[in-house]
Amino acid sequence: MRTLLVVGVLLLGALAGSAGAAPVQDAPADVASCGVDEFTTTALDTTRWNTIVRPNAAGYSVSGGQLKLRALTGDMYGDRATAQNLILQDVPNGAWTATTKLDSKAFNREGQQAGLIVYKDDSTFSKFTVINKGTQGRWFEHIFTADKVARLEIGTDTTPPLNDSFPALVSIRVISDGQTIRGEYSGDGITWAPIGRPAKIGSGVKLGLYAADNAQDGPEVPFEFVSLNAQSDEFSGTDLEKCRWSHIEREAPGGYRVANGALEIDTGLDEVDGTAPNLIGQPVPGGTWQAETKIDLTTTLEGQQAGLLLYKEPLNWIKVVLVDKGASSQIEFVRVKDGQYQLDAPFNVAVPDSLTSFYLRMRSSGALATAQYSTNGTTWIDVGKSRDISDLGAGYLGPMALRGEAVTPVTAKFDYVRVAPSPVVPCTANGTPEAGYERLWNGLDLAGTTQAGPGGFDIVNDGTEGCRLVSQGGLGLLWFNTKTYDNFVLRAQFKTADATDNSGIFVRFPNPGTNPQIAIDSGHEIQIREGVAGDGEDQKTGSIYNTKREIARAAKPAGQWNDYEIRYEKDVYTITLNGTVVNTYTNTTGTHARAAGYIGLQNHSTADEVSFRNVRIQPLAVAATNLFTTVGITTNATRANGQIYPPTNPYSLPAEQMPPSGTVGVAPSDASDDVPLRMPDTTGTKPNFAGMVGQVFTLRPADQKPYTKLHFFGTTTDGGPAGGDFTLRYSDNTTATVNVQWPDWCGNATASAHFAIGKLNGRYRANSTGDTAGCGIYHFPVDNPQPAKTLVSVTFPTGATTGTNTRAYLMALTLEATGAIFTMPDLSGQVAFPDDNKAPTTSATFNPAAPNGNDDWYKGAVRVTLNGVDEAGGSGVEQIMYRIDGGAPQGYTGAFDYATEGEHLFEYRSVDGAGNAETYKQQRLKVDAKAPTTTTLLTPGSPLGGDDWYDGAVTVRLNAADGAGSGTDEIRYRIDGAADWSTYEEPIVVHTAGEHVIEFSSLDIAGNEEAVKSLSLKVDETAPTTSVRLNGADPVAEYTSAVRVAFTRDDGDGSGAVETEYRLDGGAWTSYRTNGAFDVTGNSGHKVEYRSIDLAGNVENFKSLIFVIRPPATLQSPVVIPQAAPAPKPKPFASLEDLSSKVSTVSALRAGKVKVNVSCQAVDRGTLSLSVTKAVAKKLGLKSTTLASGSLRCGAQGRGTLTLKPSTKVKRALAKTKGSITATLTLRLTGSAGVARDTQTVTLEGKS
Structure with a gap:
């Protein structure tokens, strides 16, 4: 029995080590065979479907090979988890894929939806649904909800609205790597496209069916089947499980088999991007994953190889393989992107020719893939370097074996393929921190x-x-x-x-x-x-x-x-x-x-x-913050600097009676206690009182500690008591408040506030000798409400003003810890300036130095450089500031480009360290950084004909906008590459038949010129002209036998005729495109009516032709009766019938499905070719202009058919193009009567 291992980490077999050591194994992987429920009974299989969330038995039933799940009222979105009958089953361990098919034709109201749901609980789930969006029709969406928060971005998590031709019977599948899920949808079960983004939902989920109507109970939704398959396969059966291996590129059934516990694949001829058969795969998981296999392969010829392949299309894939290189063998990790092989070193590892049994592994991070090989399944060696696979997210992963150009095949035997989440690789830190970081x-x-x-x-x-x-x-x-x-x-x-x-x-x-x-x-x-x-x-x-x-x-x-x-x-x-x-x-x-x-x-x-x-x-370093706002203490010499109210002739306290600047000690007049304080600068040249304006004082880290008390030294001018609530913030982010109230500075002490300094003998006034009022500084101690917590900051109150002149001021703060240990922070921030009373000067330079456009406009951004200089010995430039159009000042940090369009007033100045501010200087700037933008308005607004043809004249209006720039000076245009440009003055009317290109651009006053834009128009206001041919010639009045009727059309330079209709003898109108030339018999007069329609929709007035078929005259007597002239011999005639739109596509030509019908007369063999111009061939990367050709025979009935099949080289070129291709069908037939030709222009529609 084979031991099964989870591939969540390295797969390990028996390891070398001490005697008797047991093999190291992970838990057995869940690799059960494909699980499919086709609902063939009359009741739900509750062994499989073991959970129903919010069950409502009346809302589901099983009959007729379907589970009929009614879209009951409810929804699954974000915090709305109300949908009923979430019918769930367990998912396998590791990677898995689930698929279902349901019929949405009964949807009749917006919001009705059905599909698959991946469910963890009512808080975390993902739903992949087809939903009715009302007037927008249906679309598919993947809505991931995590912790009751939904992820939905329209256009990213939803597909575009489906057109009406998209089937009601749709398929949905979910692919998981065990952690990350992604979804796909299909209208035919063959071609799949993604639904939204992947989602990492994790493990511990269930998979189920879901139908809901978020407004009211809706219709029954039939589900035809559900398959749920582990992605790992041990190949223990007798057949390949195609419900797991759902994609086989170029399948050749006899070229692979499951036998003796292995998948055997015969090496197919050619390469992955050629015709190599049996590229077996399953949808690649989302997220991170790894795939591992063990292969037995004995090669005999160069090119024979086997390994793992991640395949999206012939031009985009990646493989890790062992390949025979003739004289040697090697393991290769090869990426092909957009048809280009990435073979830059390293991409291979040489191995001995004797290596016939080996292990291969491919790992993906979701964006990058790596590869390794092993000879024993334990020790792994890297192959090549990581490759980008971000474009292969919708690809297929599986085993492959091919032989290149080798003549003889050999058989590769795959013991297993195991898919699981990729193991977590230890991180390395990005970058190296700079010095000091x-x-x-x-x-x-x-x-x-x-x-x-x-x-x-x-x-x-x-x-x-x-x-x-x-x-x-x-x-x-x-x-x-x-x-x-x-x-x-x-x-x-x-x-x-x-x-x-x-x-x-x-x-x-x-x-x-x-x-x-x-x-x-x-x-x-x-x-x-x-x-x-x-x-x-x-x-x-x-x-x-x-x-x-x-x-x-x-x-x-x-x-x-x-x-x-x-x-x-x-x-x-x-x-x-x-x-x-x-x-x-x-x-x-x-x-x-x-x-x-x-x-x-x-x-x-x-x-x-x-x-x-x-x-x-x-x-x-912690920023030193100067909290002082007011000069409240001066010397006699600096008394004019005092700032205590009133505004005119303000007061200040005499510095000569107070401790000197910067001293720390006990206040000399404080008889109540011995609490020290730090004196501010008392020279009168700097602020030394802190007003109450909500400042935050953050303690230095060394001072952040628990304190038992806080001592506030301050005063109130002209009133009081005043102060407010100081907010204390602690290291755990909690806060507390203490209320401080200082009496009037010349008033009396209170029980809470005693004089620390004073009363002093008088005070100064700015413009007089002052007075003898006894004023001073109060000491207001408070207990810390949280003495055990670390104090971090103190926030001042705001608005501590009770009257016109009443202001509260703090002069010093002392913090007391247990044991009468005092900390006296410096509230000035230790800002020391020299004697500087002169403002700095600022110069501005601009690049360009002068406006480089017309009318003093700059044609582009202006480089602005500012430079501030303070006087010698001054405090130095502290800040350069600028403002624009009177806006808020902005700090200048270096030269910058100013590109905002318009006329602006640029102002700038400098401020020095002493606070001296320069008067703003001014400069006018007119900036126009970009050209105008020209837009078009067409009447009619959109073409009514097919292939974007207008069926009448088109009026084109041009409009140019220059935003806030200098304004548009001129709009110019020309039509169809005319040598001269014209100035736009009035609407342009285009009525000449054909395809036209209008080029246009605008120029603004500053001189900026817009890049030339172009507009393509196709105009055809005239119906085609139809001519009739009888027996390959111009019609005559009478004929003696059956008449072959055919038509030719001419639409000049217009859109081209796409259909001709006719009726015979008043019968029903018939499509000539469908039926081709026809024969008229019957001896009598006949009337043919006909008309043609061009691609633009112009319809020709119908015409008619009358002719007579008479039998040959017979002799009744010897009398000679005049006979009509014998009918002329039929002339050679050949005509191409219109192609069906279903085969007029690039993809149909690649698939060899372009079938062409022709009508003919008097010619019976020749050639049919489909070609393009040299310019188109060059764009496609082809040397020949012929896309496909073939020989053709025209049968006795006057009809012939040929299916065009391009070469492999042409197919590869067509695979690279997404646009449409204009080509020409050319028919040439010969016969005994001569040569006949016909041509037809066709448009092969592309992907976009």
């Missing part, structure tokens, strides 16, 4: 992370490029839980699978646990999403979501990696995308991200797939 994500696994909310991230191994995180489901957050960050530079690479995919990087948020909303409410999201026009989301990549939009766009297209940098330093965000600064923002007034916090990656929804890799971070 550390990995935030280790690039290997999810260690050091926590998933908050639904969904999560998969780890995908991209081989030599390392591993990446891929978002799945949502709305959730994968956050890095080992460390918080205050100031930092974060760098990462990301890419989207589609332009509309959405994600983001969250920063500076508190510990969210398992709730992603905490990061949304408390942190900042740096947006990742480009989207498409009109999708309703204006915030693009680089936006600080719901806070500040991006200022530039620099994302690469979907599928390409982007380099993203997020810098947060001193409250300023700088967002850089692919080397371009796309946003800056100063975070001083908002309520989000006001303290150091964690960093996380968003998984937005089931419909969004975003990948991340090389995520690293450089922590920066």
